Each structure stands twice: as C-alpha cells, then as structure tokens.
Amino acid sequence: MQFSLMFVVTSLQLGGAETQVVNLARGHAERGTQVAVVSLLGPGALGERVREAGIPLYCLNMPRGVPHPSGIFGLRRAIRQFKPTIVHGHMFHANLLTRAMRVICPMPVLVNTVHSLREASERFGGASAKEFAYKWTDGLCDLTTTIAEAATRRHIAIGAVPAHKIKTVHNGIFIPPEERYRNKDVRSRVRRDLGITDEFVWLSVGRFVPVKDFPNILTAFFEVARLNSKMSTLLIAGDGPLRSEMQEFASREGLGDRVRFLGPRNDIGDLMTASDGLVLASQEEGLSLVLLEAASHGLPIVATDVGGNRETIPEENTGYLVPARDSHALADAMQALMNLPDEMRLAVGHRARKNAERRFALSEILNEWEEVYRELLGRRGLPDNLIAKRAAAD
Numbered sequence: 427m428q429f430s431l432m433f434v435v436t437s438l439q440l441g442g443a444e445t446q447v448v449n450l451a452r453g454h455a456e457r458g459t460q461v462a463v464v465s466l467l468g469p470g471a472l473g474e475r476v477r478e479a480g481i482p483l484y485c486l487n488m489p490r491g492v493p494h495p496s497g498i499f500g501l502r503r504a505i506r507q508f509k510p511t512i513v514h515g516h517m518f519h520a521n522l523l524t525r526a527m528r529v530i531c532p533m534p535v536l537v538n539t540v541h542s543l544r545e546a547s548e549r550f551g552g553a554s555a556k557e558f559a560y561k562w563t564d565g566l567c568d569l570t571t572t573i574a575e576a577a578t579r580r581h582i583a584i585g586a587v588p589a590h591k592i593k594t595v596h597n598g599i600f601i602p603p604e605e606r607y608r609n610k611d612v613r614s615r616v617r618r619d620l621g622i623t624d625e626f627v628w629l630s631v632g633r634f635v636p637v638k639d640f641p642n643i644l645t646a647f648f649e650v651a652r653l654n655s656k657m658s659t660l661l662i663a664g665d666g667p668l669r670s671e672m673q674e675f676a677s678r679e680g681l682g683d684r685v686r687f688l689g690p691r692n693d694i695g696d697l698m699t700a701s702d703g704l705v706l707a708s709q710e711e712g713l714s715l716v717l718l719e720a721a722s723h724g725l726p727i728v729a730t731d732v733g734g735n736r737e738t739i740p741e742e743n744t745g746y747l748v749p750a751r752d753s754h755a756l757a758d759a760m761q762a763l764m765n766l767p768d769e770m771r772l773a774v775g776h777r778a779r780k781n782a783e784r785r786f787a788l789s790e791i792l793n794e795w796e797e798v799y800r801e802l803l804g805r806r807g808l809p810d811n812l813i814a815k816r817a818a819a820d
Contacts, residue, residue: 429799430460432510434501434524436517438463438470440690441633442715443541446573446597447516448472452479453598453792462508466497466520482508497523502531512537512799518545518556525566535802539571539595542712543580543733557586564591568802571595573713574734595798596737598791599718601783607699607723616693616700620686625657626764629701629725631694631716632708634666639730639751641675642707646756648679654761659684661701663691698723702771703763709750711735721745721782724775728759737785744778 431454435447447463452475455461462482465473469485476483486500501523505513512535515524521538528536545556560570560581570587571594572578578594581587606612617623628647632638640662647660662672662685669687676685691697694716698704704720704727711717711733720727721738727745729735739745746759763771 429511429803430462430509431799432462432464432505432508432513434464434513434515434520435466436519437467438465438472438476439467440471442597443517443712444470444472445715446541448475449598449600449788450792450795451476451481453788454795455479455481457792457796460510462504462510464501464504464520466523484508498527498530501527505531505533511535511803515539517541521567522559522563525563528566534806535799536567537569537571537798537802538567539573540577540581540712541573543574543577543710557581557584560586564588567591568805569593569798571798573597574711574737576733576737577712593798595794596734596786596791597713597715597718598788599715599722599782599786601722601779601787602695604724607695607725609699612696612699616696620661620700622659622700625659626703627701628658628660628760629663629697629704629720630660630706631663631697631704632706633664634668634672636668637709638666639707639709640668640672642751642753642756643705644672644675644679644681644685645753646705646707646760647685648681649753649757650760650764651681651684653757654764656764658764659686660705661686661688661697663688663694663697665690694719695723698725701725703728703760705756705760706730706735707750707756708732708735713737718782718786721775721778722786724772724779726763726771726775727778728756728763730756738781739778740781741777743774744781745774 433447433451438444451461451463463476464484466486466488468487473483484504486497488497513524513533515521515538524536545554564587570592573596575594578592581592582589630643651658673687698720704725706729708730713734717727717738727739729747730750731747732750739747748755748759
C-alpha cells in the first residue's frame, strides 16, 4: 500500500526526539516514501539534514511558547500543498496542534508520538495538565505511540490514552560496524586531541537542565576520583542553561582538569570510541538516544533506573542501573565498572550492543512503522492508489 508521510515536530533543535524524527524521515525517504517535515519553529540545528536528503521542510516560525494563529494557517497550507496520507506528530505541542488541525483540515490518518515518560507541567493528582489535554483530545487521533514500554504503561494508568489506542514503538538507531566503533586509530586520535593518555575516560552527554541531574554525576565522579586508585577523566558533551553553574560546581569540588566541558559536539560517536564508560544520571527518561548510541558502540553504561533505561539495559550483565538522585550508588557502580578487568568490561558493552541490534536497529524500527501505517490505513479502508486520487482531486 502506497502512502505519503508528513512529520510535524515542535522544533528541529539538537535533541534526542528531534534527531529521531530526522532519522525516521530520512529513512522512510530512502525507501521511496514521499516524506515532508514541518517544524513549528524554525529550521534549528537539524533542518539542514532534512534539506540535504531532498525532503521538503516547512517552518512555521511560531513564537516559542505562544499558541499563534499563524501556526494553524501555516500547517494547513503545508498539508494542502503536500497532501499527506499520514500526518505524524512528535512532541507535545506538535501533537496538540495536529489534533486541533484535524477539525478544520481533513487528514486520512493522524499518529502522535509521545517522547517523554511524563509531560512536565502543573500536576493534577497523578497526571499533568498536558496529559489531561491528551485525554480530552484523544478522539482526534487514530493512534498514540510512546518510545518506551514504561511510558506506555504510565499513559494507560493515568487515563491519558485508552489501552487499545496506544502502542510502543522504540526509537531506532544506526548500528555501526564493529570495525568502526572499535577503531583504534579513532580512539588514539580523539584522546590525543584531548590530551588524554592512558587514564579511564568517562563520557556523559546531554543538555545542562535539571532533569539530567549533572550535580549527581559530578558528586559521584568526585567520590570516584578520590577513592579509586585508577586515574580517570570525565568528559561532558552538551550545552544548556546550567552549564556555567556546573563548571563552577566542578571548580569548587577541586576537580580541575579531571572534568572537561566540551560543549556541543557533532562527533559523539568518536567520543564514545575514545571513552571507556558512559554515565547518565537522569531523574526521568523516555528512551534515551544517548544510551542507545552508547550501547550500539559497545560502550559500557552506568545509568539511573528510570523510564526506558531498563529496556536499553535489560539485565545486570549488560550494564549498571542505580536509583535516581543517589550519588553514592552511582559512584559505587562507576567504581565497579572501572575495577573490572578490561575483557570483562568490554564484554558488558558487547552484550548491550547485541541487545541494541536486536531491539533498536533503525532498519527494524522503520519496518515496524511501515506496518503501523499500513494497518491504520487498512482500518480506514483507504485504497492503494490513494495518493494519486488525492493528487488528481486537488
């Protein structure tokens, strides 16, 4: 069954959800599907990747945080011009706008994907105002999906989406060949460029925002650096509003050059090849692309046991999971990984990679999405030549 696909996303800034949308759009386009992308804001850091793939990009340039009528009219124009068979919203604001749009602009199928374990806003009991908005507008959407089983269970439990209208479709990642992620030349070059010799290198990647809990990581690393006889360095790649505060925190703890704040990077894969372990201390997660990428690189992981992290690290021998907001437990797990013989540590990363290959390879996730789309089109009784008929009618 043929179909055309329009992704609508809140923004195209550099982030996990946004990156996933771009990868899905490019993946479907490479398979011959007609694809377009709509950003409620501007092109952001990822817009060029969309254009490079020859995918039409519509930017609505809405004011951030303000529901503006121009966005409604802009999205309606984009839909009428591209004529998608399926509209697929990603992230809260795009999801709500596509639902509202369905009242005034017919679309054969509407899918919405939730990328968070929970939507942060004013809370009412177990749910938030945003999650109640999902409940109130559910009738306008054919299917809601989440990126982790933990998120699916939560949305059913709080009544945001009925069980028969929600499905888990995991994030997908590129699985690099072993000769790429174990490339000794890349490892040597990156470590040399950073002035690192034979010390144990921890890597952390993420935005400097409260939910990522970088104070927890820095506190744990301080304990590791103080108690572990093996020399270690912590690399942190990313940016955000709390970055300067975390730099001051590290300076007060006397960590000095032991912690490197690298800023935004476009070579995360190379940094993973150069590192010995990845640490993530999020207080909440949906399904972390950073963890998936680390697993795909065979990089051993220490992370908090929140959201979908247990789906990336399903067993003890595939990594270490600790309670959130517990720097002592985080430090203990970091030390345990550092104290493993090299062969055993590499085996931990290898098992995590095998799980990633089996459950999160982008090619398989694209297959799963195609099945979802075809099933929804079939429920609607839409013919195979719908695209041609719609184009002729317009």
